[in-house]
Amino acid sequence: MEKFQVTILGCGSATPSPKHYTSSQVIEIRGKLFMVDCGEGTQIQLRRSHVAFARINQIFISHLHGDHCFGLLGMISSFGLLGRTAPLIIHAPQELGPVLQYEMDFYCRDLEYQVEFQGFDPDTTSVIYEDRSLSVTAFPLRHRVPCAGFLFQEKPTSDHLDRAAADFYGVPTWDYNRIKDGGDFITPDGDVIPHERLTKPADTCRSYAYCCDTAYNPSMIPIIKGADLIYHDCTYSSRNADLAKKHFHSTAADAARTAVESCARKLMLGHFSARYDDETCLLEEAKQLFPDTILAKENLTVSI
Amino acid sequence: MEKFQVTILGCGSATPSPKHYTSSQVIEIRGKLFMVDCGEGTQIQLRRSHVAFARINQIFISHLHGDHCFGLLGMISSFGLLGRTAPLIIHAPQELGPVLQYEMDFYCRDLEYQVEFQGFDPDTTSVIYEDRSLSVTAFPLRHRVPCAGFLFQEKPTSDHLDRAAADFYGVPTWDYNRIKDGGDFITPDGDVIPHERLTKPADTCRSYAYCCDTAYNPSMIPIIKGADLIYHDCTYSSRNADLAKKHFHSTAADAARTAVESCARKLMLGHFSARYDDETCLLEEAKQLFPDTILAKENLTVSI
Numbered sequence: 164m165e166k167f168q169v170t171i172l173g174c175g176s177a178t179p180s181p182k183h184y185t186s187s188q189v190i191e192i193r194g195k196l197f198m199v200d201c202g203e204g205t206q207i208q209l210r211r212s213h214v215a216f217a218r219i220n221q222i223f224i225s226h227l228h229g230d231h232c233f234g235l236l237g238m239i240s241s242f243g244l245l246g247r248t249a250p251l252i253i254h255a256p257q258e259l260g261p262v263l264q265y266e267m268d269f270y271c272r273d274l275e276y277q278v279e280f281q282g283f284d285p286d287t288t289s290v291i292y293e294d295r296s297l298s299v300t301a302f303p304l305r306h307r308v309p310c311a312g313f314l315f316q317e318k319p320t321s322d323h324l325d326r327a328a329a330d331f332y333g334v335p336t337w338d339y340n341r342i343k344d345g346g347d348f349i350t351p352d353g354d355v356i357p358h359e360r361l362t363k364p365a366d367t368c369r370s371y372a373y374c375c376d377t378a379y380n381p382s383m384i385p386i387i388k389g390a391d392l393i394y395h396d397c398t399y400s401s402r403n404a405d406l407a408k409k410h411f412h413s414t415a416a417d418a419a420r421t422a423v424e425s426c427a428r429k430l431m432l433g434h435f436s437a438r439y440d441d442e443t444c445l446l447e448e449a450k451q452l453f454p455d456t457i458l459a460k461e462n463l464t465v466s467i
Numbered sequence: 468m469e470k471f472q473v474t475i476l477g478c479g480s481a482t483p484s485p486k487h488y489t490s491s492q493v494i495e496i497r498g499k500l501f502m503v504d505c506g507e508g509t510q511i512q513l514r515r516s517h518v519a520f521a522r523i524n525q526i527f528i529s530h531l532h533g534d535h536c537f538g539l540l541g542m543i544s545s546f547g548l549l550g551r552t553a554p555l556i557i558h559a560p561q562e563l564g565p566v567l568q569y570e571m572d573f574y575c576r577d578l579e580y581q582v583e584f585q586g587f588d589p590d591t592t593s594v595i596y597e598d599r600s601l602s603v604t605a606f607p608l609r610h611r612v613p614c615a616g617f618l619f620q621e622k623p624t625s626d627h628l629d630r631a632a633a634d635f636y637g638v639p640t641w642d643y644n645r646i647k648d649g650g651d652f653i654t655p656d657g658d659v660i661p662h663e664r665l666t667k668p669a670d671t672c673r674s675y676a677y678c679c680d681t682a683y684n685p686s687m688i689p690i691i692k693g694a695d696l697i698y699h700d701c702t703y704s705s706r707n708a709d710l711a712k713k714h715f716h717s718t719a720a721d722a723a724r725t726a727v728e729s730c731a732r733k734l735m736l737g738h739f740s741a742r743y744d745d746e747t748c749l750l751e752e753a754k755q756l757f758p759d760t761i762l763a764k765e766n767l768t769v770s771i
């Protein structure tokens with residue numbers, strides 16, 4: 164299967180702490196790199212990681228709190244100083260457009276590559292990016308300000324050709340793609356060899372749901388249903404459920420409940436409050452409801 | 468002597484690298500904390516340092532390149548989230564005022580402390596901050612954009628009272644301050660005890676010169692003359708003098724020459740290009756001209 168993986172650059176909440184950078188991660192799908200959120204210090208983490216950051220062409224910003232976007236201007240500027248020429252597309256709530264343009268007009272006058280802004284409405288569900296192999300859907304979360312989650316979904320691929328079977332029946336190479344796409348093969352003698360005998364099923368389409376920052380949000384369950392991995396807001400433990408409610412964030416139990424209800428395969432907890440020296444308490448709380456849970460941490464890469 | 472020290476938060480140039488954060492440092496003088504420059508990640512470094520950052524009330528920005536000011540907005544925002552109530556004064560080239568205000572209006576609407584902007588003209592020499600115990604003078608450097616250096620200078624203090632002598636001559640305690648400030652003492656018998664016999668000389672006034680980013684700049688020598696410590700641009704070694712010239716930065720030899728001509732006591736090299744894996748070559752180059760030279764590094768504190 165082709166690579167589909169998530170690398171965490173920062174998973175702390177609110178302000179950088181000695182332990183965590185603020186939100187940012189890079190998703191690699193079939194050779195393409197996508198960044199989600201860009202808190203202060205993201206470019207520092209990028210340089211320390213093994214991410215080939217010159218290949219990031221699309222950045223998705225969930226909402227306009229500083230811990231999710233204060234690293235954007237510095238990264239745009241540094242990409243210019245490092246000689247970038249490829250266009251960079253920023254998908255973010257519409258409101259960011261004029262602010263970013265104002266800042267770039269002041270600080271990035273000599274940029275030698277194009278930064279294209281594509282605003283979206285975080286209060287509605289819509290496909291905001293699509294190419295041959297995947298789509299990215301933005302959907303509303305429940306936060307103090309308009310805030311989107313993102314669902315990265317592979318598109319179906321063709322079935323795999325069974326080379327031994329194809330050779331056995333004498334399928335010519337120029338006919339391979341038609342067979343892989345569902346066609347049967349007719350031999351020179353007129354025998355019909357069905358598609359199923361010549362192929363193995365395509366890989367299943369994988370998906371990754373980024374759900375940060377949000378209170379428990381049942382309205383998104385149908386959208387992220389069956390996700391292979393969910394990254395979920397886990398700012399607090401249930402002991403601080405009052406704070407979670409007040410600030411429109413989630414507890415570990417909220418995150419686990421979401422994973423259960425979404426029939427997810429795996430859950431990654433993130434956006435940790437700095438109050439927890441040891442986040443094991445969050446992990447244990449979530450695992451009671453949803454065993455296949457892990458903690459995010461800086462520089463962790465998870466394959467899907 | 469009271470504390471006068473410099474703590475380096477970042478000493479890299481242009482963009483953050485795996486080795487260095489971009490420019491920022493904190494100067495502590497007689498219990499007061501001053502920040503100079505604020506590149507991206509400064510608040511991260513502050514949290515890792517032992518600097519009591521809540522006591523920083525004045526920030527000085529040398530010029531408006533991102534590696535000297537991209538950390539400002541995030542730090543202002545985080546100070547708010549961390550419950551700051553004391554006003555924060557930003558001294559920066561005038562041009563930054565409206566940009567910072569625009570950004571704060573967008574990102575920091577709920578700030579519960581006051582941020583006051585005090586613009587200055589980086590092309591002229593002037594005292595931009597003054598209190599009972601020190602002054603800060605901004606002076607022009609030679610860079611691609613208007614850029615200021617900063618001279619932190621202690622003010623003269625009163626002489627120290629010689630308690631043994633004062634007791635011997637029967638000086639009453641209510642008269643101590645007048646004696647320390649230069650007065651003589653007249654005994655009840657009418658004898659004049661001269662000031663010099665009752666006191667020991669005041670500490671000498673120390674000074675620190677921050678000279679970053681700049682090409683070799685002889686016009687500042689009279690201003691920083693006799694500085695106890697100079698922090699100087701040392702982006703390149705003399706082997707890359709062509710780059711230093713092109714980008715209006717200094718070589719190690721330029722920095723050392725400045726220290727010699729200023730009759731400085733000590734030189735700290737900083738603002739290193741990421742091209743040097745090992746900055747020892749820069750140190751050695753400078754030491755040939757000015758032996759009392761050290762390399763800046765993150766979290767280094769130098770007492771003056």
